[in-house]
Amino acid sequence: MHDHVSASGALTGEVLLAVPFACALVFYGCGVVIQHRRGRPWPWRRTVSWAVGVVVAAAGFVGPLADAAHGGFTAHMAAHVCVGMLAPLLLVQGAPVTLALRSLSVVPARRLTRLLSSLPARLVTTPIVAALLNVGGLWVLYATPLQESMQADPLVHLAIMAHFLLAGYLFTAAIIPVDPAPHRAGFPLRMGVVVAALAAHGILAKTLYAHPPAGVGTADAQAGAMLMYYAGDVVDAAIIALLCAQWYRHGAHGIRRATLRSRAVPSG
Amino acid sequence: MTASTGSGRTGIDHHARAAHSKRNLWSGILFGVGAVAFLDEAVFHQLLRWHHFYDRATSEIGLVSDGLFHAVSWAATIAGLFLLADLRRRDAFWQTRWWGGVLLGAGAFQLYDGTVQHKWWGIHQIRYVPDVLPYDLVWNIVAVLLALAGAVLTVRTRRSRIPAG
Numbered sequence: 001m002h003d004h005v006s007a008s009g010a011l012t013g014e015v016l017l018a019v020p021f022a023c024a025l026v027f028y029g030c031g032v033v034i035q036h037r038r039g040r041p042w043p044w045r046r047t048v049s050w051a052v053g054v055v056v057a058a059a060g061f062v063g064p065l066a067d068a069a070h071g072g073f074t075a076h077m078a079a080h081v082c083v084g085m086l087a088p089l090l091l092v093q094g095a096p097v098t099l100a101l102r103s104l105s106v107v108p109a110r111r112l113t114r115l116l117s118s119l120p121a122r123l124v125t126t127p128i129v130a131a132l133l134n135v136g137g138l139w140v141l142y143a144t145p146l147q148e149s150m151q152a153d154p155l156v157h158l159a160i161m162a163h164f165l166l167a168g169y170l171f172t173a174a175i176i177p178v179d180p181a182p183h184r185a186g187f188p189l190r191m192g193v194v195v196a197a198l199a200a201h202g203i204l205a206k207t208l209y210a211h212p213p214a215g216v217g218t219a220d221a222q223a224g225a226m227l228m229y230y231a232g233d234v235v236d237a238a239i240i241a242l243l244c245a246q247w248y249r250h251g252a253h254g255i256r257r258a259t260l261r262s263r264a265v266p267s268g
Numbered sequence: 269m270t271a272s273t274g275s276g277r278t279g280i281d282h283h284a285r286a287a288h289s290k291r292n293l294w295s296g297i298l299f300g301v302g303a304v305a306f307l308d309e310a311v312f313h314q315l316l317r318w319h320h321f322y323d324r325a326t327s328e329i330g331l332v333s334d335g336l337f338h339a340v341s342w343a344a345t346i347a348g349l350f351l352l353a354d355l356r357r358r359d360a361f362w363q364t365r366w367w368g369g370v371l372l373g374a375g376a377f378q379l380y381d382g383t384v385q386h387k388w389w390g391i392h393q394i395r396y397v398p399d400v401l402p403y404d405l406v407w408n409i410v411a412v413l414l415a416l417a418g419a420v421l422t423v424r425t426r427r428s429r430i431p432a433g
Contacts, residue, residue, distance in 0.1 A: 191347070195339045203335035209322050226321060233342060240343045244350035251354055 014062050017158075021058040025051060028096060031103040042099060050094025057087035060161050070157060073216045077224040078231075084134070084164030085235040088172040097179035117182060127185050127193040130174040134167040135200045142204065147213045171197070176242045187247045194243065198236045205229035281359040288360035293422060295351035296369020300418070302345025304374040305338065308381065318395040333385060341377065368421030375415025382407040 028050050035042040059065045060083035068075035097116065101109050115121060123129055141147055141160060150156045175194050177184055185193075205228040212221030285292070312319040355361040382404065386393060394403040 191343065195336075195343050198342065199332075199335040199339035202338055203331055206322050206331055206335065229321075236339075237342060237346065240346045244346055248350050248354060252357075 017061045018058065021054050021061070024054045028054075028094070028099065031099040034103040035099070040102070046094050046099075049090045050096065053087045053090030053094060056082050056090060057165055059083075060087075060164070061158070066161075069161075070151070070154060072224075073213070073220045074224040074227060076151075077228045079161065080138075080164055080228065081231040081235065083161050084168040085232065087165060088168035089235060089238060091169055092172045092176065092178055095178045101180075122183055124170050125174045125177075125181065127171075127174045127190050130167070130170040131193050131197045134171040135197045135204070137163055137167055138201070138204055142208060142213055145214075148215055151215060172239065175239055176246060187243070187250075190243055191240075194236065194239055198232065201232045201236070202229055205232065284358055284360035285362045285365075288355055288358060289362070289365065289425075291351060291355060292360070292362045292365040293369040293372075295348050295355060296366040296371075297348075297373035298344035298351065298369075299348030300370035300373025300375075301377045302341050302343075302348055303370065304377050304381075305341030306345060308378075312394070320392045320396070322392075330385065337377075337381075337385070344373075362425065364421055365425035368418050368425060371414050371418030372422060373418070375411050375413070375418055378411035379408060379415060382411055 028047070032042045032047055060069065060079040065075060065079055065082070069079035070076075097112070100112060104112065124133065141150070146156070146160075150160050173179065173181070174185070175190050205225045208228070209222050209225035212218055216224075308319070313321070352361065352366070355366075382394075386407075387404070393400050394407055397403070
């Protein structure tokens with residue numbers, strides 16, 4: 001009887017945890033429908049990217065991976081990669097702010113713009129601050145007793161997963177913004193920050209390999225650290241490629257202007 | 269007509285090449301650093317399994333250097349290829365100078381890896397055998413040869429070698 005009660009309690013918890021992700025899908029879906037009705041079809045690849053991103057993020061909160069992540073370090077790392085790296089990359093490509101600004105009516109859209117251009121919002125989307133929140137947060141987690149309390153307390157684990165998702169999103173949006181970013185940093189700074197963040201991530205992975213965190217077995221720590229290292233490489237390679245692609249497209253404007261100018265001048 | 273299309277009978281845009289001489293070299297260097305780091309990871313870490321992911325002799329600075337160079341080389345491969353694409357669309361790609369950069373970058377990185385990282389900071393050895401000296405010698409001599417070949421190509425393609433006009 002007692003088991004039955006705790007099982008249904010766990011089920012209620014799962015359902016509650018799934019609500020934000022379901023909302024993320026529903027709200028985005030409403031935006032897509034509104035755009036189609038207005039005859040401005042929203043790119044399907046953005047919709048797919050958002051939907052997959054929401055599912056990947058949810059995997060770290062609800063379901064088998066989330067359950068395993070409470071117990072084992074390797075599974076926790078898999079959840080970190082999904083929630084903090086892969087999901088943010090996919091969600092940013094979904095351009096949710098652009099969709100919201102286009103779909104909302106004027107007053108809420110203005111409020112959203114005001115919120116996004118407020119000082120705190122601008123500060124946390126600065127590449128360096130976003131990288132510190134993201135990778136700095138990881139260093140704080142694994143180098144302090146926070147890691148032990150995370151394994152012991154499901155609520156702390158939940159809060160840390162939420163931090164992974166938010167900080168990962170801010171970082172990705174700061175490096176490869178798809179949504180309007182009025183004060184976006186230059187390419188050299190963004191490239192420098194992503195390289196530094198990748199390095200800090202890799203160094204932390206090897207440090208964890210060498211010195212397993214308290215309460216984590218050597219084999220589990222080594223497998224988790226290698227997963228962190230190589231999966232981090234793959235996701236960051238995608239971020240770097242997208243950043244380079246933004247630079248490449250940006251350069252195309254220059255070429256067209258230069259060609260036009262040389263055509264406008266009759267002789268050299 | 270402007271002088272910007274300085275292509276002669278050969279169809280080579282010397283003006284564009286000269287204007288992007290540095291970018292050709294840098295694209296090559298970045299790709300060279302990335303390519304040698306990629307080969308190192310694929311061949312020596314994964315296929316042969318000679319290199320170890322982590323060696324207990326590694327110093328802290330070695331770990332930091334390893335992490336930084338890994339990240340730099342990872343980004344360099346991708347950025348080098350995007351720079352190459354940019355040179356191609358500007359008709360400014362200069363193959364010889366680009367290869368000079370590749371060899372220079374590959375040689376310099378391999379030499380740094382083989383001397384500072386392997387020997388001084390002890391990140392890992394080339395292979396865990398009783399006598400690693402022959403491996404170290406081959407590794408570093410190859411590195412010097414690559415860098416020298418790159419230097420020769422780079423000097424041969426400097427600006428003053430570009431035909432006028």
